[in-house]
Amino acid sequence: MSDRESVLAANRAFYDAFESLDAEKMEAVWLKDPRIICIHPGHRKLSGWGPIMASWEGILDNMFEMKFDLGEIEVMISGDLAIIVVEENLTQRGYDGTQRSSVLATNVFERVGNAWFMVMHHGSPVIALSDDEPPLQ
Template identity: 90%
Template structure:
């Protein structure tokens, strides 16, 4: 399997873990390291294993269902680091009902041994301009 294919598989494993709502599966995709970073849409930056895994437990524990459609996936690999930029269209169902949203995510993976592990996830909500407003150039 090429590096690109391995990185795409690691990225898919992240979304599969998210959709499974299983904290142990989420733990398996992250590098257990104090320098990891996670920025959930609308949250402040979280650093380190403990705060990041606590955030995932909180998020996953408050959902009944999560489904992603991924689009516009771009992969950049440089040595043992890989950056994946991806558009997420997601549907989440929780205590407050069903929500649909679009997020632009940057996922950074580091190769350790033969595997790629997440070291950073940054999600930003996409706020589309109204149909009659042209996009900024």
């Protein structure tokens, strides 16, 4: 399997873990390291294994269902680091009902041995433009 295919498989494992609502599967995707970073949409930066895994447990415990439809995926690989930029079209069902949103995500993976592990996830909400508003150039 090529580096690109391996990184895409690691990225898919992240979304599979998210959709499974299983904290143990989410833990398996991340590098167990104090320097990892996660920025959930609209939230402050979290650093380190403990705070990041606690945030995922809170998210996963409060959802009944998560489904991702991923848009165009860009992959950049340099040595043992890989960056994926992807649009997440998310449907989630929780205590507040069903919500749909789009998030632009940057996922960074580091190769350790023969496996790729997530070291950073940053999600930013995508704001829909009004019909008369030109896109940023």
